[in-house]
Amino acid sequence: MANQAIGIDLGTSNSCVSLMRDSAAVEVLSNAFGENTTASVVAFHEDGSITVGNAAKANIIHDPAHTVSSAKRLIGRYHFSEEVRKAQAICAYEIMEGSNHGVRIKVRDEEFSLPEISAMVLREMKQIAEARINEKVTKAVITVPAYFNDNQRQATKDAGQIAGLEVLRILNEPTAAALAYGFGKGLEQKVAVYDLGGGTFDISILEIGKDIFEVLSTCGDTFLGGDDFDDRILDMLADGFVAKEGINPRNDPFAFEKLKVAAEAAKKGLSVDEEVEIRIPDVLVGEDGETRSLEHTITRSQFGELVQDLVQRTFKVCDEALQQANLTVRDLDGIILVGGPTRLPIIREAVSQYFQQEPKADVDPDEVVAMGAAIHAASLVNSDQDAFLLDVTPLDLRIGVAGGLAEPIIERNTPVPIEQSRNFSPFKDHQESVTLKVYQGDSRQAEHNELLGQFEFSGFTPGLRSKTSIEVRFEINADGIVNVIARDPVSGQQASTEITLSSGLSEAEMDDILTRDRTASVKTAANPDDDSQDDDLVIEPKDSTDTLELVADDDLDEDDAGPAIGRVALKTVAVGQPTPVMTAPGSDEDPNAAAETTDTDTGTETRDQLFDRSEDVDLSGDPEDTQQE
Template identity: 50%
Template structure:
């Protein structure tokens, strides 16, 4: 029986990547353009057409209000959070509140949820894999930042469902990178995975021994990445331009998008050059018609100065993670750099200075996460692959207790899957119900932690305060998804939930989005079929016209009549090229093929 193939997807902030294991060898799959990564950008054109990836990125300058980038920074977040406010100030697209205290993005008058936006990127990765595999992949392992909370993981799973993917496992990005690093090698080492991507930073410490990948500790910042480094360059350029011309380019949508593109390009170039030139002619036109140009240079030293505090934030998180794992610097055998930002020489230097050793360059910073996801996917369905992944939960989990306190039931960095229970008692006389408020975080004050969900356990027997015992049990799956149950130990009455944060989509919304996605795929496939037949008609027209040229000097009445009929067939075909009706296009192609065959016969006889 053929073993099920599971694709691995790195759903990135800036770029996404898909991989698969074939004959025991992991391989990153290139997209139609030949690139191994695809921009995580979605756009809706004026005609309502959906664009994803490179096509969306190309038109971002002229369609910035309806082009979404870095959406991963918003997924699973609640409306009103500091991160959402920051994005509202810096992103050109409209960010609006959703019906569940969640975040929505408004494009061309329609509101899209963040899982829906992410599903479009996952769908694109699925199509890339489908073209390579020759069949539609149904199962996938998808990666998320290690420091993603339950809401963000749930939202990512929802995105997978909308895209038509069965996400069999969600794994942390640095853990996936460690699988790529250790796959097929005999390694016995303690390693640090320093993962700085487009939107997030993670640090994970692992022990790798004989195919067992045991995460000891993980931490991170889900709002620290390449986007923030770009922002420092943008602010620098905008400040200097405002000083010279009294114009704030950040208030002009098109100018801001051009600044953003220039900043990203400059950042990349400064990884291999000491200085780069930034030239943006006609970046702004004043009311009197005077055109203003931005022409400047940016040095690597200046960029490092602008981003110094961002780099130090990552080092401080590394320090805290080592302390959490009770490890010393000397205990780390190898440091692996993952994520596009780790190409920055200053980051490499700071990591080397902190850990006291040069980082390993044995994994590709852009591809390692997708490869690791594919390896995990293969291992789940192949008994012969001797890989055991022991990941951890990045946040403590517990419930709110009387007085507004937070009682931890599962500590951060506990190996998953795991479960833990605790017995609580009623706090009021004759209390017949209790609200279980499930939270995630590290503060002893409940209000400072993340609300995951809540439910009511009712039907308790009337009794003095403290007499009725309630057992609360937490379970965390291998995906990091939380389930909670509460049981009245006297009566056996039980209530439970799979925690779905208040910002998650309803089942009805998800089903509607799945249907809309299926409609989009049908339109997409029909569009591809139309283009295939258009290309065939155009080629046939060229073939007929070449034959017509051969008969141009012939005085034969037969040749003249054939040329006239062929010309009529070509004229009808040219008119039909504008049609969007597939059946009509197929009929036109067939008729043109017959005309070509007949004309060839005339040419051969002439």
């Protein structure tokens, strides 16, 4: 079979790849370690080699500055965005500004764009699939959070291309999950997909028919995910340590990473046990040269209190989605849970309570998205099977108008593909060109929305303002990707539309990246390289009778020779032996603090430049003029 097309769930924390072969069953393709999910982490080693996956994740503790994780939080973002600033505060790797206000990651004196980093993860997933099925794979459906904006979708598509994949479709994660749940079952149901990932939360309400999956509404929060739950535990640990020892472990990148790992492991542990004891011997060396340890016990109910507001935040989003779909919880026939964090009992209980029904038990929250992507990929390359997806756009599409405002053109939850055109007149008489700014977001205030792009358009005949008309066509295609075309309705000219700002990579940059193809230098994990094994993290059960449960979830074979972190199991979390690379922190000074201040400054400047320029377009008032075609 030459036409194998895979489905890839490119997650914030973990990725998963799946394939539907010849209309047969859908299978999740496991990596060389037998694991069905692979950490979305890229490690840049001293010898110039690059590794991806769970081994790379183990590298975080030794070498946080050269190990890039959670790239999905940064992809398609502007350098001045809130999320980038947040990441700069907590990431040990260097985040800098690239062209077009984009984000670059600097590791070992080389700068990488986010699509390149994600491409390394995608290439790994592609190779996992190729190794498993022993065939070349060139086509894929890649999933993104439903609430991703156009910049993030474009950047993800670029990543796929850099990884050597023809991206058949950028598919929304909850839609994929619903497809995996309902495909081929002949259901007629209304379902809610509650998707809490590592870094994002999405809720989609779908109507599933025999062969049609219609998304009724989708809402989300791209700033809320399982990582935030970890952060709450991390803060508790760090604050406790400060209170006890008077040293802030956040200022020591190595200690910080250990805390992060311990917090995540403790969170997972609490899915199984009522109480987890966290023990990190030698967490850091104080100025006095003494090594310090950290010990802390956390109960499930304590954890519940720590994250209660986060859980409640998800239900606010659910309220919105139901309202947009014109439904109540009673209209729903099923609840599908997606994402690792939905394994947490606290989430499951809260979800059952909110929706007044138990979530579907036969869906694997870590694999269902990749499986849905694989089903869709198969239906896009094979002609004999159809399952239609009628998806929606998650955000209002807006155009900037005079006064710093943004007028909606296409409302959120409008089905795609869709096209709307509007006529505009210039702000002044005899104006020779106009700047069109396209936004996504729910605010009338332009600056509170995500700027998708800025266009200079001069392809019209200047004249009196009232006599001049510019037609702008806004299209959202089936990928949810936005195209904007301006033209003079009289002359039909549209050639002089020029994108002057977009967060993505320019064509020249893409060409350059594809030619250099640094992502190809990734060492495949085909042979588990035990050198990279993380001997640093020792997890012991509190009492030996109560053994390793954590990984049962991950379908892992305990005896498998995978990297340790994938096989974390506990009652007790302990991060042991100081590593050779670890040095005592020289001072209490936060290395990130200085960088953060400067970046904040430039960030503000950039923003002014982008948003403070006076608008020179006006919506033409006459509804006659705004009629299409």
